[in-house]
Amino acid sequence: MAEEKRVVLKNIGITDPESIDDYIAAGGYSAFRKALAMDGPGLIDNLIESGLRGRGGAGFSAGLKNRFTSEACLSCENRYVVCNADEGEPGTYKDRIIMENDPHIYLEGMVIAAWAIKATKGFVYIRGEYGLSIRRTQMAVNDMRKYGFLGNDILGSGFSFDIEIKKGAGSYLCGEELTLLESLEGKRGYPRIKPPFPAEKGLWGSPTLINNVETLACLPSIISNGARWYKSMGTEKSPGTKVFTISGPVKRPGYYEVEMGTTLRSLIFDFAGGMQDGKSFRAAILGGAAGTFVDDSMLDTGMGFDLLKEKGATLGSGAIIVMDKSMSVWEMLNSILRFFEHESCGKCVPCRAGSKHLLLLMEEIKKSGNGKEALNARLIRQAEIMEKTSLCPLGQSHIMPIRTAVRYFPDLQ
Amino acid sequence: MDIQKILERHSPEPDNMLNILHDLQDANLQNYLPEESLRQVARYLNTTLSAVYGVVNYYTMFSTKPRGKYIIRLCQSPVCHLMGSETVLESVKKLLGVELDEPAADGLFSLELSECLGICDVAPAMMIGEDIYGHLSEANISKIISEIREKEMSANSSK
Numbered sequence: 001m002a003e004e005k006r007v008v009l010k011n012i013g014i015t016d017p018e019s020i021d022d023y024i025a026a027g028g029y030s031a032f033r034k035a036l037a038m039d040g041p042g043l044i045d046n047l048i049e050s051g052l053r054g055r056g057g058a059g060f061s062a063g064l065k066n067r068f069t070s071e072a073c074l075s076c077e078n079r080y081v082v083c084n085a086d087e088g089e090p091g092t093y094k095d096r097i098i099m100e101n102d103p104h105i106y107l108e109g110m111v112i113a114a115w116a117i118k119a120t121k122g123f124v125y126i127r128g129e130y131g132l133s134i135r136r137t138q139m140a141v142n143d144m145r146k147y148g149f150l151g152n153d154i155l156g157s158g159f160s161f162d163i164e165i166k167k168g169a170g171s172y173l174c175g176e177e178l179t180l181l182e183s184l185e186g187k188r189g190y191p192r193i194k195p196p197f198p199a200e201k202g203l204w205g206s207p208t209l210i211n212n213v214e215t216l217a218c219l220p221s222i223i224s225n226g227a228r229w230y231k232s233m234g235t236e237k238s239p240g241t242k243v244f245t246i247s248g249p250v251k252r253p254g255y256y257e258v259e260m261g262t263t264l265r266s267l268i269f270d271f272a273g274g275m276q277d278g279k280s281f282r283a284a285i286l287g288g289a290a291g292t293f294v295d296d297s298m299l300d301t302g303m304g305f306d307l308l309k310e311k312g313a314t315l316g317s318g319a320i321i322v323m324d325k326s327m328s329v330w331e332m333l334n335s336i337l338r339f340f341e342h343e344s345c346g347k348c349v350p351c352r353a354g355s356k357h358l359l360l361l362m363e364e365i366k367k368s369g370n371g372k373e374a375l376n377a378r379l380i381r382q383a384e385i386m387e388k389t390s391l392c393p394l395g396q397s398h399i400m401p402i403r404t405a406v407r408y409f410p411d412l413q
Numbered sequence: 414m415d416i417q418k419i420l421e422r423h424s425p426e427p428d429n430m431l432n433i434l435h436d437l438q439d440a441n442l443q444n445y446l447p448e449e450s451l452r453q454v455a456r457y458l459n460t461t462l463s464a465v466y467g468v469v470n471y472y473t474m475f476s477t478k479p480r481g482k483y484i485i486r487l488c489q490s491p492v493c494h495l496m497g498s499e500t501v502l503e504s505v506k507k508l509l510g511v512e513l514d515e516p517a518a519d520g521l522f523s524l525e526l527s528e529c530l531g532i533c534d535v536a537p538a539m540m541i542g543e544d545i546y547g548h549l550s551e552a553n554i555s556k557i558i559s560e561i562r563e564k565e566m567s568a569n570s571s572k
Contacts, residue, residue, distance in 0.1 A: 090490040093531035128435060128474045129486070129530055131543035166428070167435050169472030172528055186430035186458075188471040247492045247533035254534045289491060289529075321492055321533070335494040339528060345471075 002258075002270040005233065007241045008217040009257045012101045017136050020143035023104040029149060031220035035112045036157045040070060043116040047219070049227035051239035055094075056084055056175075056212030057287065057316045059238070059305040065209060068199035070117040072207040080208040081119040082184065082198075083110055083216055085126040085133065086168050086175040089288035090339060091319030094243040095213035097255050099126070099133035102217075103140040107163065109216030111149060112223060114161045117209055122163040125184050128170060138165055172343040176393050177210045179345075190347045191392035214243055214318075234260030238304035242315075246272040248322030249279050261302035264294070268322060279324035283408065287316020289336045290397035293329070293404040312407070314400060329409040334362045336401050344394060351395030354386040358398060365412055376406045416450055420457045427458055430468055434475055443479035443516075444523070451477075473527070481516040481523035483561060487539040490529035496536040497549075502526070504551040505539075508558055521565060522558075 006012070015022040023029070035043055048063030069079070083106065087095040098106055107124075114122055124141075126134050141163050144150045152160045166184050168174050174183045178192040181203050202208020218240060222230045231239045238260040244267055247253045251273030258267065264284065268274065275281055281299075285291050292313040294301075301311055308315050323332060341355040358379065365375045383399040390396050405412060419436050423429040437450050446469055448462075455462045469475045487505060489498050511517045511524050532538040535547020546557055 087531055088529055090529040091492050091533050092529075093533060096531045127531075128431075128472075129527070129540065167432055169431055169435065170474035170527075171472055183431065184428060186427040186468070188467055245533065247536055248495065253536075285491070319533075321495075323495065327495055332491060332495060335491040339490055342528065 002266055004257050004271070005241050005259050006257050007221050007233075008098060008105070008214055008243055009102070009255070010221070011105060012097070015102065017101050017103060018139055020104060020140065020147060023102070024147075027224070028104055028220070029108055029147075031223040032108050032111055032115075032149065033155065035115055035223050036155060036159070040116045040118055043112070043223070044070060046227050047116070047222065050222045050230040051227075051237075052215070052218055052222060052230065053238060053305060054212060055214035055218070055242070055318070056177075057089070057290070057314075059315065062211065062215050062218075065199060065211070066113060066116055068197070069207050069209040072200045076206050078121065078204070078206040079117060079119045080203045080206060081110055081114045081117065081122040082180070082203060082208055082210045083122070083124040083213060084175065084177060084180055084210055085124050085130070085137075085213050086180055087130070087213070087317075088127060088172040088175050089290065089317045089319060090336075091245060091247050091285065091288045091291075091321040092317040093245050094255055094318055096130055096133055097243070097245075098213050098217050099130065099137055103133075103136045104144075105220060106213045106217040107137070107140055107144060108149075109219030110163065110211075111144075111154075111161060112219045113209060113211065113216065115157075115159055117207075118159075119161060119209065122161060123166055123184055123203070124163060125166045125168060125174075125180055127168040127174075134165060134167060141165065171345075172339075173345050173392070173394055179392065180210070181208065188345075190345055191394075193391065235302060235304040235307065237306040238315075242303065242318050244271075244303070244318045244320055246320045246322065248284075249276045249324045249327075250274065250322050251276055258303075260304045261307065263300050263302055264320070265299040267303065267320060268299070272322075275322075275324060279326070281322065282325045282327060283323045283329065283332075285321040285323070285332065285336075285401065286319070287314040287400075288319040288321070289339050290393070290400060291316045291319065291321075292400050293333075293408055295408040297408075312404065328413060329405055330362070330366060330412045333401060333405045333412065334359070334366075337362060337398065340394065340398055348389075348391035348395065350386045350389040351391070354382055354390075354395065355398065357382055358402075372411060376410065376412070380406060416453050420453065425457050425459065427460065430454070430458060430465070431472070433457075434469060438475060442482065443520070444481070444484055445476040445479050448477070479516060481521050482565075483522050483541050485522055485524045485539055485541050486527035486530065487524065488528070488530045488532070488537065489526045492529070492533040493537040498537040500551075501537050501539070501549045501554065504554050505558075508555055521562070 052062040538547040
């Protein structure tokens with residue numbers, strides 16, 4: 001049987017998530033000590049060299065993001081690190097697994113990043129429904145303070161930094177980085193216009209590094225083992241490992257950490273054990289609601305940012321939602337569009353009106369016997385307009401599942 | 414419940430609004446934020462009631478209406494939908510004799526639909542308070558609900 005390659009999840013099932021001593025005994029915080037002996041720019045070069053790309057979905061170079069934030073507004077008094085733990089993409093639960101089972105690994109990544117960019121304060125923004133993640137992170141932060149990994153003059157380095165936890169309260173949109181900052185500041189979750197990017201003007205207008213939980217959880221291993229080691233895993237353009245979460249009618253739905261470039265077939269049929277008895281594979285949605293449909297012609301494609309992009313698909317958050325032949329593509333797409341309509345904040349017209357219009361078109365498609373082609377074209381056209389004119393990534397996302405559902409399953413049955 | 418005490422766990426900065434609202438709602442026996450609490454939040458954070466209300470009203474986890482002691486959040490997002498959450502919803506409604514977003518007559522349960530709760534590996538799934546329940550079917554839902562009811566009854570009778 002195929003084996004996982006655990007980097008981010010290496011301590012899961014081995015250490016007690018509520019014990020900092022356990023984490024330290026497993027080698028924890030040695031990467032942070034090593035980082036403290038390096039200078040910020042050197043650390044950031046290391047991250048750039050490793051090729052690590054953001055695990056929240058966009059896949060931007062984590063090292064470059066660090067560099068931009070560290071070099072922005074040198075006269076600014078404050079500089080922040082924010083951990084985006086507002087996981088809400090349908091089909092995605094990797095961050096919850098990390099926070100519940102090994103909170104120190106991503107918090108160690110966070111203090112490493114903070115040192116690299118000389119941040120003055122850090123925030124973890126966790127969705128309110130993740131009670132256990134919140135509790136375990138709070139416990140870990142308290143222990144970090146006790147052990148001198150947070151606070152004034154950390155481990156005698158002269159560097160001072162602390163982390164505060166902020167709870168979300170039920171809004172998918174707040175997982176979008178600029179909206180998250182609005183919410184973190186205590187406001188309604190309305191998106192900001194981009195640019196300026198958060199690296200330049202983020203939290204309270206100061207340079208802010210925003211990283212996903214899984215991205216931060218990669219940092220300790222990269223610093224400990226070196227950029228070359230990290231690059232030896234995965235593919236050329238998507239190095240390292242990735243945590244995938246597989247759901248739907250497979251035998252073993254769950255989370256699997258494998259090297260980037262592992263095929264979709266291997267993930268579904270080896271790791272997740274294949275389809276449940278009596279069911280056969282029809283489609284998968286990669287990357288969640290803001291993701292793409294694929295059919296069996298894509299099963300041998302490697303799961304990497306560029307490998308998928310070349311074929312018009314997306315890796316996104318690493319969600320793999322599997323559908324069997326008894327399931328309707330129309331039902332799935334409609335459910336995705338209903339989800340977006342529910343989560344649209346209403347600030348900009350294209351998304352507010354467009355997401356409702358798409359649902360009306362879906363009803364028309366359901367009723368029409370023949371002549372779906374013209375309706376499909378209207379569906380795509382509407383979503384394209386939204387993609388071009390919406391204020392934030394939410395309104396720009398509808399096109400991905402729509403275009404790919406129509407591409408692979410034009411009758412939308 | 415001493416609202417002032419809860420407020421003072423946080424410094425009176427605007428960015429503490431959400432954490433404060435969570436704490437107040439958690440401490441409220443009916444899981445909601447009465448207008449008087451919101452007024453106190455506004456005074457504490459030196460802002461207006463409308464500003465506080467605007468925040469409360471945006472986020473789905475906050476409620477300005479009384480709810481049951483246990484909030485059932487049934488996931489309706491794509492994965493759970495595909496795995497049969499609509500059937501589950503009907504079963505829960507029937508079992509509790511409630512409609513969505515209204516507390517049950519005994520004040521014990523409120524039923525709400527929720528977007529993805531990140532427990533898709535056990536879809537269709539729901540949360541009751543902070544507890545996760547997956548692989549839902551008519552049979553196991555009935556068991557889950559009656560266990561909570563029994564727990565409540567024995568807690569009441571031992572008082």
